[in-house]
Amino acid sequence: MGYSKDRDRRSATLLNSILSECPFDKMERMIRGKPVFVIGAGPSISYSIPYLKRHKDIVKICADSALVPLMQGGIIPQIVVTDLDGDLQVMKKLSKTKTIFVVHAHGDNMERLEFASNFRNCIGTTQTEDVGRVRNFGGFTDGDRCVFLASHFGAKKIFLFGMDFGQRIGKHSKTRRQDRKIKLKKLRHGKELLEWLAHKTSSELYTLSKPITGFKKIRYDAIDSKLVV
Ligand SMILES: Nc1ncnc2c1ncn2[C@@H]1O[C@H](COP(=O)(O)OP(=O)(O)OP(=O)(O)O)[C@@H](O)[C@H]1O
Numbered sequence: 001m002g003y004s005k006d007r008d009r010r011s012a013t014l015l016n017s018i019l020s021e022c023p024f025d026k027m028e029r030m031i032r033g034k035p036v037f038v039i040g041a042g043p044s045i046s047y048s049i050p051y052l053k054r055h056k057d058i059v060k061i062c063a064d065s066a067l068v069p070l071m072q073g074g075i076i077p078q079i080v081v082t083d084l085d086g087d088l089q090v091m092k093k094l095s096k097t098k099t100i101f102v103v104h105a106h107g108d109n110m111e112r113l114e115f116a117s118n119f120r121n122c123i124g125t126t127q128t129e130d131v132g133r134v135r136n137f138g139g140f141t142d143g144d145r146c147v148f149l150a151s152h153f154g155a156k157k158i159f160l161f162g163m164d165f166g167q168r169i170g171k172h173s174k175t176r177r178q179d180r181k182i183k184l185k186k187l188r189h190g191k192e193l194l195e196w197l198a199h200k201t202s203s204e205l206y207t208l209s210k211p212i213t214g215f216k217k218i219r220y221d222a223i224d225s226k227l228v229v
């Protein structure tokens with residue numbers, strides 16, 4: 001993408017200075033050995049809401065702009081992964097709850113990182129090497145970083161919703177007309193990374209979104225049978 005590694009590193013250093021305690025143990029307890037749902041902001045998120053609502057006990061990891069439709073549907077995710085370009089007011093509403101925010105520092109969001117000080121439970125991520133408490137679990141866009149996070153913390157099964165990597169950008173993403181091409185390029189990279197992860201991870205991978213190589217495509221009515229252990 002042509003980003004500056006030096007700026008990415010400076011951003012990670014700044015985030016490390018903003019964060020105090022990071023709830024890694026809590027994250028581990030939430031995810032290890034469990035099925036988790038990852039929810040992206042692709043067009044299919046709108047059909048997913050009733051199914052997500054039905055599974056109250058499953059940990060939901062929400063990618064950035066997917067937070068607005070989830071909250072409108074009455075669903076509170078346990079984990080939100082963001083580079084802070086989603087709806088900050090909605091995030092602020094959640095900030096005093098138990099929800100864990102996973103804030104990504106990169107070279108183009110340094111001025112927004114201070115917002116992370118609002119979050120009671122916050123883990124920092126980077127796309128360079130680890131900087132103090134700020135970690136690189138892998139991935140690029142918020143959505144694929146949710147999957148890398150779940151895999152890193154040992155999820156048994158990962159189910160994707162609203163992760164429709166392709167030519168249609170979901171309406172909840174705040175993409176300006178002039179940034180469309182870059183967004184589609186980002187989504188292409190995200191998809192390639194997930195296809196790479198599929199060869200490495202020990203989590204079982206399922207998708208209820210557009211097909212991704214290495215992820216088993218399942219229908220909504222098959223979720224229940226896949227959740228039985
Ligand atoms: N068709 C799609 N349109 C939008 N998002 C999608 C789509 N398919 C999958 N996603 C996932 O949903 C996530 C959340 O969307 P959002 O618009 O908040 O993205 P983002 O990563 O914050 O983008 P940006 O690079 O502009 O920060 C994306 O990171 C992406 O991984």
Ligand SMILES: Nc1nc2c(c(=O)[nH]1)N=C(CO)CN2
Pocket residue numbers: 003004008083106107108127140141142186
């Ligand atoms: N430097 C930089 N890094 C990124 C960016 C970005 O816009 N700039 N966007 C990302 C996906 O949302 C992930 N990483």
Ligand SMILES: [Mg+2]
Pocket residue numbers: 064065082083084085086142
């Ligand atoms: Mg984002």
